[in-house]
Amino acid sequence: MIWNEHAECMDREQLLKLQNERLRNMVSRLYYNVPFYRKKFQEAGIDPGDITGIHQLKDLPTTTKQDLRDNYPFGLFAVPQSEIVRLHASSGTTGKPTVGGYTRADLRTWSEVVARSLYAAGVDKNDVVHVSYGYGLFTGGLGIHQGAQKIGATVIPASGGNTKKQLQIMHDFGSTVLACTPSYALYLADTMKELGMDPSELKLRRGIFGAEPWTEEMRREIEAKLHLKALDIYGLTEVIGPGVAMECEHQKGLHIFEDHFIPEIVDPNTLQPVPHGQVGELLFTTVTKEGMPLLRYRTRDLTTMTVEKCACGRTLARLNKFLGRSDDMLIIRGVNVFPSQIESVLLEMSETEPHYQLIVDRVNNLDILEIRVEVNEAFFSDEIRQMENLAKKIKANIESVLGISAKIKLVEPKTIERSEGKAKRVIDLRKLVD
Amino acid sequence: MLLKQLSVFLENKPGRITQVTKVLDEIGVNITAFNIADTSEFGILRMIVDNIDTALQALKAQGFSVRTTQVVGLVVPHQPGGMHQALEHVDKAGIEIEYMYAFAYNSKAAVIIKADDTQKLVDVLSGSGYHVLQEGELIQD
Ligand SMILES: [Zn+2]
Numbered sequence: 001m002i003w004n005e006h007a008e009c010m011d012r013e014q015l016l017k018l019q020n021e022r023l024r025n026m027v028s029r030l031y032y033n034v035p036f037y038r039k040k041f042q043e044a045g046i047d048p049g050d051i052t053g054i055h056q057l058k059d060l061p062t063t064t065k066q067d068l069r070d071n072y073p074f075g076l077f078a079v080p081q082s083e084i085v086r087l088h089a090s091s092g093t094t095g096k097p098t099v100g101g102y103t104r105a106d107l108r109t110w111s112e113v114v115a116r117s118l119y120a121a122g123v124d125k126n127d128v129v130h131v132s133y134g135y136g137l138f139t140g141g142l143g144i145h146q147g148a149q150k151i152g153a154t155v156i157p158a159s160g161g162n163t164k165k166q167l168q169i170m171h172d173f174g175s176t177v178l179a180c181t182p183s184y185a186l187y188l189a190d191t192m193k194e195l196g197m198d199p200s201e202l203k204l205r206r207g208i209f210g211a212e213p214w215t216e217e218m219r220r221e222i223e224a225k226l227h228l229k230a231l232d233i234y235g236l237t238e239v240i241g242p243g244v245a246m247e248c249e250h251q252k253g254l255h256i257f258e259d260h261f262i263p264e265i266v267d268p269n270t271l272q273p274v275p276h277g278q279v280g281e282l283l284f285t286t287v288t289k290e291g292m293p294l295l296r297y298r299t300r301d302l303t304t305m306t307v308e309k310c311a312c313g314r315t316l317a318r319l320n321k322f323l324g325r326s327d328d329m330l331i332i333r334g335v336n337v338f339p340s341q342i343e344s345v346l347l348e349m350s351e352t353e354p355h356y357q358l359i360v361d362r363v364n365n366l367d368i369l370e371i372r373v374e375v376n377e378a379f380f381s382d383e384i385r386q387m388e389n390l391a392k393k394i395k396a397n398i399e400s401v402l403g404i405s406a407k408i409k410l411v412e413p414k415t416i417e418r419s420e421g422k423a424k425r426v427i428d429l430r431k432l433v434d
Numbered sequence: 435m436l437l438k439q440l441s442v443f444l445e446n447k448p449g450r451i452t453q454v455t456k457v458l459d460e461i462g463v464n465i466t467a468f469n470i471a472d473t474s475e476f477g478i479l480r481m482i483v484d485n486i487d488t489a490l491q492a493l494k495a496q497g498f499s500v501r502t503t504q505v506v507g508l509v510v511p512h513q514p515g516g517m518h519q520a521l522e523h524v525d526k527a528g529i530e531i532e533y534m535y536a537f538a539y540n541s542k543a544a545v546i547i548k549a550d551d552t553q554k555l556v557d558v559l560s561g562s563g564y565h566v567l568q569e570g571e572l573i574q575d
Contacts, residue, residue: 375443375476375499376499377499377500377501379499380441380443380499380500380501381501382439382441382478382480382501382503382548383478383532383533383548384471384472384473384478384533385532387443387473387476387478388473409475410443410445410475410476411445411476412443412444412445412450412497412498412499413497413498413499414497415445
């Protein structure tokens with residue numbers, strides 16, 4: 001199902017024209033209404049009139065979370081406060097929260113993209129949408145709520161907490177769609193089991209899960225335990241909230257609503273686009289946002305992007321699996337290496353969560369990468385030859401993914417040090433030398 | 435007719451083998467046969483013990499990577515060429531030996547053999563009149 005066929009299945013050339021036009025408009029709003037951006041443009045020697053289209057995005061300044069903090073709370077707003085009708089904020093693990101201000105038009109855009117997201121998941125007005133995302137400053141609850149209302153679904157604003165009561169309501173009100181974080185979905189499933197409740201007692205058929213990273217393994221688990229199809233929704237408070245991108249029923253990546261949010265995949269160091277299909281950091285330019293438009297906002301999320309048309313008919317580009325955070329990136333022999341790339345290689349080989357550690361050192365001016373892999377039961381054979389083959393296979397697979405060679409060391413379980421239960425992924429000894 | 439062998443993955447670090455034997459000692463498990471295969475980086479400790487389930491649990495609880503494998507225990511006839519003749523039967527049957535190691539069984543020589551087709555190995559050896567050890571025989575010792 002497609003909510004807005006005109007926007008979502010638009011010919012890509014036509015989409016580009018629309019994006020160019022919207023970017024030109026946005027750049028002038030930034031220049032004339034936001035001192036922070038005017039200063040950045042002036043420093044870079046860019047006149048707003050120089051910008052004709054999105055091919056020039058790479059030359060424009062980026063925006064970071066730190067910029068938002070430095071301008072806390074309303075410094076990046078592009079309209080007077082009288083035009084702002086809603087504020088949201090994300091708590092953030094360090095320091096001040098990041099704030100989002102919405103005009104009336106922004107709220108319309110937001111419910112539009114959430115409506116598109118719900119349709120992409122096969123949800124319509126016949127559904128009963130149970131929203132267990134928190135309501136409040138957090139964008140999850142109200143964001144899904146407005147979109148679900150827009151498509152005419154029956155909305156249950158359950159918010160978070162009181163899991164037993166939520167299950168009771170889901171049962172009594174016949175909820176067909178569950179919207180919450182994937183970890184809460186698993187918690188709900190476990191609580192059901194404890195209460196002796198069978199998933200067939202509920203009518204759930206779709207799950208709209210997001211606000212935190214999750215794996216395919218989690219998806220399979222949720223789908224099996226709750227008897228629903230689990231779909232991934234992506235968004236950030238800074239950009240708008242949930243509904244920036246959404247998976248369709250084909251589960252082949254998340255469609256980005258590119259007429260509003262222009263994505264770029266860039267090298268985190270140079271901030272220049274990476275060749276098509278390669279891993280890089282995801283940036284968004286919010287061309288239609290009025291309240292707090294952001295130019296090349298650095299999400300720090302690493303991913304790849306596909307532009308091919310999807311089986312669902314949408315022409316919108318898709319985000320593939322999220323591969324971690326750009327802050328974790330290492331540069332080894334001039335090659336960008338993300339620990340998550342190594343994790344995916346190991347996951348493919350063992351189907352269980354691998355414990356590994358990267359040790360980077362510099363010997364005779366040459367970077368050396370050693371990968372320590374804990375030998376769990378999935379990896380362990382009692383034959384030396386097979387263990388050696390395993391190490392060789394890991395080495396070959398990693399080399400083909402990273403393009404650089406690594407030494408593989410098999411180590412005993414629990415020997416990689418963990419802090420707060422999580423293994424320390426990277427030890428970079430090079431820093432000590434400099 | 436198959437024996438269950440316990441295998442433990444060990445890094446080549448001083449004192450690791452002792453830590454395994456210490457765990458087994460503490461829970462009163464006897465080791466009947468014992469072998470180490472190693473490379474420059476790691477080793478695999480293989481054992482036949484008298485109470486494999488207890489040993490497996492105790493080692494897992496201590497964080498070791500442990501697994502069980504089915505192997506064949508063969509009593510080698512005490513005569514010149516005894517070992518050689520037994521292996522000829524194995525070769526003829528087209529069975530590939532992955533590894534083997536010797537141990538003493540009731541003052542006789544015995545070997546543990548891991549093959550690509552362990553069941554076939556048992557059939558060939560018993561069919562040729564060899565004494566293939568059963569789990570019960572080892573525990574009685
Ligand atoms: Zn699609």
